Amino acid sequence: IHRQAHLVEGFSEPFRRAVEREIRRLGVEIWAGCQVKAFGPEHVWLSDGTELIAQTRLWAGGFQVPSWLSTCGLPTGPTGALLVDKYLRVQGSEHILAVGDCADFVWGSRLLPKIGVYAVRQGPIAAQNLLRLIRGQPLIPYRPQATVFVCVTVGNRVAVAEKGRLVWRGYSATVLKNFFDWLYMRKLKPLRWQEFFY
Template identity: 35%
Template sequence: MIATRLRQRRATTAPVQGTPSRPKVVVVGAGFAGLAAVEELAKFTADVTLVDRHNFATFQPLLYQVATAGLNPGDVAFPIRTVIRSMARTKFEQGELASVDAERKFIVLEDGRTLDYDYLILGVGATANYFGIAGAREYSHAIYTLDEALDVRNHLFRQFEQAVAHGVRDGALTFVVVGGGATGVELAGAIAELAHKALYTDYTSLNPDDVKVILIEQQSRLLEAFHEELSEYARRELRTRGVTVLLEETVEALEPGVILLHSGREIQNGLVLWAAGVAVPAVVGRLGLPTGRGGRLMVGGDLRVIGSEHIFAVGDTALASDLSGNPLPQLAQPAIQGGRHAALQICALAKGETTYPFRYRDKGTMATIGRRAAVAEVGHGIRLSGTPAWLAWLGLHVVTLLGSRNKASVMINWTWHYISWGKGPRVILGG
């Protein structure tokens, strides 16, 4: 208790001299964190420029459903200009962050444009961590962007079409997911559901027994962040859906069409999905700002980057901690709450007030496995699995989606998916 109070006091800092009452704020990244910051700043007198490399915000938690033809790409993307339409002092610039001049307070975009700031909020999200495993980057797919999700969808359906045309060769219908966390479990469950349902309806000449979905996890259980009971439930449910779960297996290397495991096992495959680890985008390491575990930007209690009075880091990009000093998970809730907090600190500083520390409120964690199967931990030791967890998962995702059109579209798609046993957009785009 005393230690906590001390930590809080240390994180509280004096007002920054010379802060204008109407500061210029640049927010880089229109993800959960950046958008939460912008929404909060819009309530206050600040001139805000939001920057993102895309002109839309991506709802990452449902990307895997785009990849497995459950949802359309437009369901999980929302135009940024629509988000900020009602925010009078907020503008958007599409561009990719290249560098930050912390001394002179401006950022440089890849095309050479510069943007001055009084305060900068960095929330550029995360990307895959390949841990230096040979061939992992080249011969696997990760799903962090809409393009990547569509790439996976194209690849999956090309495998089916090729199998119809030329027969099932060299494990062409073996789909391997690496990483048994929430993303890996969701992907494995969705691919298994898609593969088996699609074969029965659309690819009737293929034998369902030729499809294999393998989930590889190096720990002794899936969903390490959840209670053991829920891990076991997830494993059982995946098995029922035809997924082979390999625990305590480590990936040694990837070669074209083959994944090599530490145990000596080699798996010929048609697709490897990488859900094994999270890193930050390469640009973060080039900003000249202090980084810690996973390359994340080191921040103080108020979420300012260590050593920078005017730069905040939020969401997956930041190495923020809870009050016990444990790093916060790279999930939507810490990003949303962190984004809001950074905005509130800028408001406080502009009013000549002191900053105060970020307190993360854990609202629980969920993961879905497939139709009527999910797990959820919702605080106070309450654990759910099966249909109640699945309904909670569906409800939460619809509520969190941006835009009424997207919410309605996702609900219609899910209902259709449920009734029709998954006849989604099974199309190969781009030839």
């Protein structure tokens, strides 16, 4: 049950369709465009009046901007995150930086999606710019990569991946996702590669 019209927002139409198709292939029914109005021990009532029998319910909150951002007096964007300029400074402020889920970064005419592949590259730029602000040096602009590798696990050993215009599914996508996750995580702490490949 998903409030929006589609489960995957902010990505290409082929990628969105592939993710939803794989979820349905697992036997999952998608109720899009409605919300849970109430639930009891064995029932769930939807905003459109539908009543579903459900003994077990799982709630996934998804992405949510911290509510205090809207009350701090700084400019916010479409997701409620802080609007930032090309240097990751909050618009209208010389000394406040924001990255990742707390930042709405507009590149050209599009808002960057809230995914880790952008956030992990914003972090080092923000850190350098913070030092440059302290030292009075010119700031470095953040330039998002033209295409990113996006991958969503949708079942046991099945993922849907997108890189540029290429969209594919299956175990190969899972292996690539696990490999990239392992490469990133091993920079942070010692990890055995077997923990990432199943």
